[in-house]
Every structure is written in structure tokens, then in C-alpha cells.
Amino acid sequence: MSKNNTIAIILPEIIHYFFSSILSGVEEIADKEGFNVLVFQSNENYKKEVKITETIINSRVAGVLASISKESDTYDHFQQVLDNDIQLVFYDRICTGIITDRVVVDDYAGAYKAVEHLIKTGAKRIAFYSSPLHLEISKNRRNGYLDALRKNNIEVDKSLIYVCDTRKNAIELTPKVLNREDPPDSFFAINDHTASGILHAVKKMGLNVPNDIEICGFSGGQMALACDPMLTTVEQHGYEVGKTAAKLIIDKINGKTEGQYTNRIVKTELMIRGTTKPLKD
Template sequence: MKKGHLTIKDIAKDLNVSPSTVSRALKDNPDISLETRKLVQEYAKKNKYKPNALALSLRNQHTNIIGVIVPELANHFFSAVLSGMETIAEDKGYQVIICQSSEDYHKEIRNVQTLIKARVCGALISQAKTTTQYEHFEELLDNDIPVIFFDRICIGIDADKVVVDDYSGTFTAVEYMIKSGCKRIAFFSAPLHMEISKNRKNGYLDAIRKYHLPVEENLIRIADNKPLGYERAMEILQEPNRPDGFMAMNDYTASGILLAAKKLKLRIPDDISICGFSNSNISQDTDPMLTTMDQHPEKVGEEAMKLLLEKVENPEDTTRKNKIIKTSLIVRQTTRVLPDN
């Protein structure tokens, strides 16, 4: 045990648990097991732990500022999400600080420090694709800052979440392509350590299995932007038994696939069907226009902000809430028309 003023981090180190677990155990949070709460509370009492009065006074100063961390501001989905968030925040009298991680783990850590220093009263986060460790998110909770994850969620942190129905959206899109005549559909994914990628892959796989088509690992590639979509599609479309359909992680990847197919003088959608995900502006700027899944990003932003403000204004409510936003298939010109029944 450390000599001098005992901190939450000291207790966490001595008991081999996370600081956020100690923080919540000291508040008798029911999300922490009774055994752990008792262990922490007895240890704190025995070692005369006292909360830092200055830190508590700072935390209790209600700033009416919400912090938001997004991977990319230029991305249509995230800009639309932010629009939804700001609409709700402004209506409720809150201001929003926006940080961009640029898909970089280390910059994301700096973003978190910025929000803590700004004494935000809550944080909305969509994690960077390079993030695989979550201590910086724990630090927000340690500072009594409620956190809501949206879209790209972190399952390693005990926090509320707002997500798109990625599984059902992908299943619906792949099923549509199968019903329209596709027999070999490739899936271009984001890195598979991310929950969003796992859910979309599972939706793809279950649609393939439902219609008794073979699961071919060679048709599953990591490509989540336009250059990679083009590069991977050029590779796979020149193989002897090329796919006749593509399910893309997003519209940018789908536009890269479309460019590759046109470069190889393939007919779309007769030879190749392509479906994106997001219903971003680019989906209507391509020729032909992309079939895609609408994620309703403004709704994601609105629901995430509402959920966070509930936490901010009712700090004693420890109930966990997760919300799922349904998707909609937008059929345009890069997929075949369903045959008449």
C-alpha cells in the first residue's frame, strides 16, 4: 500500500482491478458484483481512503458541455450523426466540443485528455479502427464523466451504446442480391477486431448459409475505403471464377469496386452487382448510382445524445441502456431487379 493520500488508482493496483471498478464499487454501483463492492469498500475503510475534495468539487461543476470523439469529420455518416447530436444538445441548452481521432489510437488518447481538461459533463465516442486498448476510456469514467459509445462500440467498457443494426442490414442486402440471381458474393470488410465488422460479417455469412451457398473465405477481404476497394476488386475480378456480387463495408469502398468493374469493362449490374452501406452522398454521385443501406445517421446522433443527457441529468440512474437503429435498403442501379414471382 502507498504511503500518504490513498487514491482510487492505488486501491485498483493493490486489489488488481481497474480504477473504474473501484470508483463504481465505492459508489455501491449494482453493476459491480456484491463481492467486489464489499472487498473495495472494506479495503478503503481499513486504509482510511478519503475522496479528493478538490477533484469532487471540480467534477460537480456542471459545465453543460458535451464532448464528442469521431474517427473522421469528413465522413458523411459521422457529419450527419453530429448534426443529429447538435440538434438535441442545442434544444436542451448544451454545447458540443468535437474531437477527431483521425483513426489514430494515440490521437484518440489525446482527445480524451482534452475532454477531461475541458471538464465536459458527458462524452459520446465512436472509437478509432486502430484502438484495441481502452484505458483512456476508463479514465473518463474514473473522472465521473458518463460515456455513450455509438456506431463503433467498445465492448471492453461498461457503458451505454447506440448502434446501427449492422447484422440485419447486411443480411437484408446480401439476401436481396441472392434473390436477384447472385451466386458468389464477396464481402469487403473493415478490420475484423471491430464489433461493427464482426456483426456485418455475420449478417453476410448467415444470408449465404440461408440460401445454401458455399462460404468461401477467399471472397472475404479487408477493404474499407475507395483505394482498397478498387485494389482488392481488381485482384478478385481477374481470378478465373470471379464473384458476381459485392457487399461493401461502406459506400466509399463500393465506389472503388464499381471503378474496378468499369475498368475491366464489366456490365453493372448484369455481370456484377454492388451494394454499399451508409447511403452517403457518393452513393448518388456514381454512375450507375449505388444500391446501399441507409443507416439513418441523424437518428443515431439524436438517440445517442438523448441517452447521454439522461445520464448527465440523472447521475444516480445506473441502468444500462442499449439502442439499435434499424437500417433501410435503398435499391438503385448497381443491383439487379428482383424477378417477378
Template sequence: MTNNKDVTIYDIAEKLNLSTSTVSRALKNHSSISKKTTKKVNDAAKEMGYTPNTLASSLRSNKTKTIGVLISRINRPFMASLISGIEETAQKAGYNVIITQSHDSYQDEVDMAQALYNSRVSGIICSLAMETTKTDHFQQFIDKGIPLVFVDRVPKEFNTYRVMIDNYSAAFKATKHLIEQGCTRIAHIAGLKFRNIYNERERGYRDALKQYNLEVDEDLIVHVKTMSYEEGEKATNKLLDLETPPDGIFSSNDTTAVAAIQVAKNRGLKIPEDIAVIGFNNDPISHIIDPGLSTISHPAFEMGKTCSKKILKHLKRSKIDSITEITFLNTEVIVRGSSKRK
């Protein structure tokens, strides 16, 4: 059973005693085909159950109507929303989305970039793996004129589209908020420094302290690698074990911030009275935990939409040249119980 042969334009052509060129043109409403023939062809196509073979037309045109996505992991709230935004916009424009994961591994990222290249994607959207420091594997897309958008975790230098938030000022705002709530000894659970976004957040944190004449105590800055819950617990314990523990924590993501809250609560501290906490991302957990986690809104879905739009717009251009363009999306401080002292 099964395995019916697909109906092709050859079948339609044969049935109607036409050439394949005429059928092809009729199906696309080309002006050089008479209305009568066009109708006849379209009717036959429908009746015979014709479905265009995307592969064949892609091969011919060397265009695929497919956008490749290369991210660390799908199953994180931020990434899932990002993809959702990418997919929704692409879908509306008739584009497919291919998803690949690097699992934060450099080698996987290189392999997947190659696989996407071989699939002849029309464009590629990438958020770098934690490990990645070199970006040579993306040069081939530029050389080929394939639009490349880096999102969120973007490389410092690369002449292409970048869609991101202003991490520096977001972190500045977060830290400033804690200061305004009366914190004077604010710790920072930071990400790896060579990863741009975390470095920027750390910079914003430091500058906010300086601007308000607070001392920057290196003991209060803990760098963690993967920003997991467990690492958040460890970092928080380390901070609370200090001789003079902090009275506020600004964490580079919500997962570690939630860990901080749990640890502090378990150690009998009151939040936000004894220690105020603010995270980053506005993950769903942030309004589930008690007290609610103050955080920075990170417009994931919106970013995804923007990425797709950049690609689609680029593909419509006639001039083929490389483009450098950085788009910043807005963030804001979301104040919940974990930091609200006044």
C-alpha cells in the first residue's frame, strides 16, 4: 500500500496536451498565458491533487524559503519565546524554519552552521553558544550573501545584523533600583566575562555602584558558568557566608535569582527586608515564586519577530551587499516583592 507517485506538472501537461512550460507559467498566473488556458490548468491541478515540489523549484532558483535557527537550547523560556516569534513571522511570509541546537558547544555550533549552509537556507538566525569565541564558521554566509542575524548572545565584532537589548543600561537600571530601595552592599551573580552580554551587565552594575558612590567589592561579584539553578545556589551560599554579607543581589538571569531567593529563605533571611533580589529575563517562574521576583523584561518574542523581519527585508532587497546594523529592543525594570522595600 502507500507510495502513490506525486502528480507533477508533466502529468498535467500530458493530460491537457500542453507543454510543461505552459503549465508552469499558468500555475503562476504568468501574463503570457491566456486566461482560458490558465483556468484549465489550475482546475486540472486541483482535480489531480497536484502539489508543487519545493525541492525542484529551490534547486532551480537556488532559494529555499527556509530560515535556519541556531541556538544553544530550545527548552529554556527565553529561547522558546524567541523561536516562537521567529517562527510566527516567518510562517506568515511563507517561510519554513529549521531549528538546530548547539547545546552551548562550539563544535556542535560549527557542525550545525555547516548543515544549515548545506541546506541552502535563505537566512540564518543565531544566538552564540557559551563556549564560542571564534566566529569564522559564519563567514561563509556573508561571503555567499546570505543574511545572518545574531540575536541576544552576539559576537563583539561581526559586520552583520544584530538584534539585542542594551545589556549595559538594563543592568544599570536594575542595580540603580536596588540602590533606591536602600541597598548599600549589592552583590552580582555574573556570567562569563568573555560572553559579551554578561560582561555588559557586569559593567552596568559596576558603573551604577560608582555613580552612587558605593564601593565595588570584588568579593561580591561571583562568576558562574552555565547560570543554572545549582550554580545559583552555590554562588548565593558563598555570598551569604561572607563576613559582611550583601543586602541585595542582582543576578544575571532569573534561574540563579530564584535560587538565591530559595537559599536565602532557607537560611532564615527575610526577602526583601534582609536581602533584596532582582533577576534578569522575566521568565515565567519570576511571578510564581514567593515573593515575586523583580526582574528585567527581556522581549524574547519581540526579538524573534525582529530577527525574522530583518531577514525577510534583506531578501527583498535587490542590491546584494553586506550590512551592519544593530537593533536594540527596550527593556524595563519589573518590580515585584523580592525588591520592593518602600
């Protein structure tokens, strides 16, 4: 069976602004180059992700853009995509064990800038709500968080690092964290959904943001703007990630980069808004 002019994209969750903006970037480039886009959603489920790759292989698409689910810690199903002579590019959540092109945002630098900004506003005990630590984005953002503390001579308290990456879990966890004997004075969240949950919980406890508690997220987009006060966050530029990933996969399909492997990094931007204090003089 011959391959067609279709690119499949696997999204962990389409409801997230970051992933939907990636899809928009992919579709823009694909449309210009005469490719169709077939969209799959893993819903952060490993078994569903495996089934999707089986469907993709049987469909004989020309290429696959993939961001792994939070549950995925083995990646044989993606190797099978390559073994079936289908081009593969990872974006955002990548697999380092498979040799292929990748597009990521500068997670380390984004986290470092966010935490350093909190420190410059006077924060000293910064809690970090992370995704599962086997994910590369979690490792990189955690390292940015830790290095910002160390380079600003703030002692690392690993008890302030929690695996919590949804709004629902943040709403449940945050009151417990703030009721510690040694509570944090600020939070850095792995994404804006989590940050919005922190904000909801903090306000429900009668605390003022940012005077009592500061909050910084990571994603950008409408959710950050819809928060009250508006959320300080790290803008990931998902649309650029999508465009870059689409260009890479199309070049692979057309044989322009055969035998070459590229790791593209999209820079982040700190968007300072109302959930952090003004900088100290």
C-alpha cells in the first residue's frame, strides 16, 4: 500500500491552549504544502497512545508528529512507526531514546527566568508543582527551578516540590501546602491550568494574590488572561512550535533531510502580570 499525503499528529490533550495552538501552526504549514492533517488525542493515556500508533501504521500516513502522554515511559510503539518507514518528529514532550527530529521549548531557561523573577520580587520559599518526573519537560523545568534558587543563594527545600499538574489536584493540594508549619510564600507551576488551581485555592483561603502569595505559571494563552488577577506566566509560543514541527516532518517526507537529525529549540518569554509583586528596588 502506498503512502498518502497525510500527516498524523498525536496530541496529549487538545483542550490545552498550548497543544491547540501547536495544531494551528501545524495545519497552516501543512495546508500551504499540500498535506492533510489527521488529528489523534491520547488523553494522557499510554494504552490509547499505543492503539493510535497502530492505527497510524495501518493508515500508511506519510509522517507523524507526536508528543508523548504523561503515562508513557516505554516507547517501542514509536520505534515501530519508524520501522514501518513512516517519518516521525517529536514535539514538546520528547523521547530521547529514539533517534529522530525534535522540537522543544526552552523549558530550562523559561523556568529559570520565572523563578528568578519571583526571587527578585522578594520570594524566598518557592513551591514547585511539577508533572511526573520521568518526562523531559519536568526534568528541565525542575532543573531551571533548582538552579535559579542556588544561583540566588536560596537553600533548596525539596519538600516544596510536588507532583501536581492539573487544576483539580492543585485546588486539593494547595490548602494542605499552605497549612504546613513552614509554608511557601510563592508557587511556580508546571502549566497554567495548575497555576489557576493554585490561584483559586489561595483566594478561597482568604489570602491576597500577590501580596500574601505569588504565583507563576507556564504556557501562556487565554487562561492566563482570564485569571483574576491575570497570571504571570512563561509564554511557550505553541504556534511556532507547530509550524517548526510541520516544516521538519515535511522536509523528512520529501527526502530533503534524509539521514540528518535536528533538535530545534523555541525560546520562551516571561509575561509579567498581576499574580507577582513589582520588582524590589
